[in-house]
Amino acid sequence: MIGSDGDRAVDDRAVEAVAVEVEAAGRVFNAGTSRQVDALVDVDLVVGPGEFVSLIGPSGCGKSTLLRLVANLIEPTTGTVRVNGKSAAEARLAQDYGMAFQQAGLFEWRSVAKNVELPLELKGWDKAQRRQRAMEMLELVRLADFAEHRPWQLSGGMQQRVAIARALASHPSLLLMDEPFGALDEMTREHMQAELLRICGAARTSVVFVTHSIPEAVYLSDRVVVMSPRPGRITHVIDIGLGTERDTDTREDPAFYTKVTEVREALRGFQVDDVADAVREVVDG
């Protein structure tokens, strides 16, 4: 069954295929016009089973575009994207992944439970099964008591938890998240990060997580992928190596600070002046 904690033991679900495999992918918008944007150029990314990978970078670096390529919400102009050993489109049609956005995007006319049931409804599950799975997911995010509430009766953090419950409703092996905690205040955010690790750890879900926040990326991930804009590309991939048991103490661990600094330096790396580069070259000989 589920691998033991502490180690990255292998899960015996069908994971011969890596979770995500992006090869030489590129995406251009408005090709051939004056408004052409090279959102992504020659991107390679591999996400292993049960791995938590963050994408971080300034605006325009293509991290959201990359996520949407994996989600098959847009098509790559070059290269390939494979999810769970299938093409991205097949994976989407087979509902192999769940997705969460910055806005929780709950339907205001449905109760919390019915919101979680939505993907199952679309797949044609029968009523009893849907309800059972929905309650199971709400238990997981610790919101079972709010099953019959309306979304607007819930706080931002609670709505995002429902959104995560919905994303995991069909028990996908991959979770794609686009700055899901961006609209939350700092304390709620830290709490949600811990919850997310707990939920994904229990199910050994792979996660691709887009964020603006360096501490968030470091806290959550096994690897942090640093990207830069114009054109969008990956510049660094940083192994975090803080282990799988992470809690509030982790944020105060010196190793945590080291990694945060490493990511920050990587992000600043491409802002260095060409002139400064040239000077250094001359000085260093």
Add this chain to the structure above:
Amino acid sequence: MNAGRVVRSVWPPIVFGVAFLGLWELAVVVFDWKPYFLPKPSSIWSAFVDNVSSIHSAAAYSGGNALVGLVVGTVLGVAMSFLLMRFRLLNDMISPLAVGLNAIPIIVMVAVFNIMFAITSVTPRRLMVTLVVYFIVLINVAKGLRQVEPTHMELLRSFAATPSQVLRKARVPNAVPYLFTALKIAAPVAVITAFVAEYFGGAQDGLGQRITSNLASSRNAVAWAYVLGACVLGLAFYLVSSVLEGITNKKRGIVPGGGTR
């Protein structure tokens, strides 16, 4: 390219319009529809061209009534909205009344106005338009005066601004786009109201009566030509108020909130 986008959004309505007219013309010929049912678009057009001057004077008459009512109604509506701003109790009394009146076909009151004033007078029609425009302008401008950004209000309060300063510096500027939105709604409604008021009898110079009289003498194509004239009048009022709105918006660089009927 910009030109491409303009073309893309312009050709569908043109195609639909031309197709509609074409089918209409064809149907009348193929099904042999009698003119008392639907005349051909081509006969309507020629009737329009033939009667242009009478259509023009009838439109000027109805349009004149609409314009008078529009101006007076706007002035009264704006004045009243200031009063409502100042006296909250008045506001609480007037708004249920305004909402209730929205549901009622108050146009029927023209029958009573014709009795109160002489039926030959032009006042009943202008009064009706004034009334209808008044409520539209009142509701919208009152909303604009009231719904100032809370941040702006807090700022002015921190400057120890007096109520009249708040009025001048924040409320009135905020309300201007609402006024023009109201005008955009009220202008065509004024035309429609002036028009409908003519059905209640009285002076025979307007578009409404021309339509019924031509219909009575079985000159259907001419009647439709007057309908066309009425549509042109309504559109003209709408376009002018739209342009006015556009000018003021451009000067301010902002977009107004949606208006209420």
Add this chain to the structure above:
Amino acid sequence: MTRKVAYFLLALILVAGAWELYKVVGPPEGGEVLGWKLLPRANDVAMPHVWTMAERLADPESRTAERDNWQVVLEGAWYSFRLALAGFALGATVGIALASVMARFGVVRRGLLPYLIASQTVPLIALAPLVVSWSGRVEIAGWEWPKWLSVAVLGAFLAFFPVAVGTLRGLESASATSLELMRSFAATGGQTMRKLRFPAAVPFIIPALKLAAAASVVGVVVAEISTAQRGGVGRLVLEYARQATGDPAKVYGALLGAAGVGLAMAGLVTLIDRMVMRDRPHLDELAR
């Protein structure tokens, strides 16, 4: 809510009070202000007392009639109400259907939307006499077009446009996030329409229905007036207005009937609003 109703009645009482006050101070044969005949005639024929209006409702309709005035008005109002309801239902159905087609097919949307918007600026009611003239003269396979159908069709015509515009806006109001979500669920176009777009459109359709209800009432009443259609409250207004020199207060009863039709339709839409929007915030509660 009761507060609003109380204020409404208070406002009506004030209006009645102003009416009577004018009768006391106003010129009996009307007057002029700056050369314009702006002051209505204050005599009892042109402006009956408010209590006379009320009394008149209780009296028999005319010297020879068997029924009381209020019964006649009620019957006329009921007739007009049914026509307005039919027009409203027809117009709303067609409006929603067309908006769905427009939301689905961008070409249709771009082609028809300018006409929809323009239609709200032109006096569509100008077509009233024309449509009504079809009665008794148009035949479809032996079935003769009845006059009341023209009236209902006009109501439908006026009701259709606000519903089409409002529904279209509502169908297009679904957030980009929600649409991406449905796509990530591999939902079909039909599923997205049924489970996302339509429910999201409801808060937009409701205010449009309110406009449509009022529009259909106006359409029906004006059609009745412009064509002297028997049976409805519009006809009563016209008739009683003509009798006003001899019987001044009667017409006000008919006006009350017309108002009643409008209020009844508004009440119906409010009922629909309450039922459908039970658990949801309204549009104006969301903004700001």
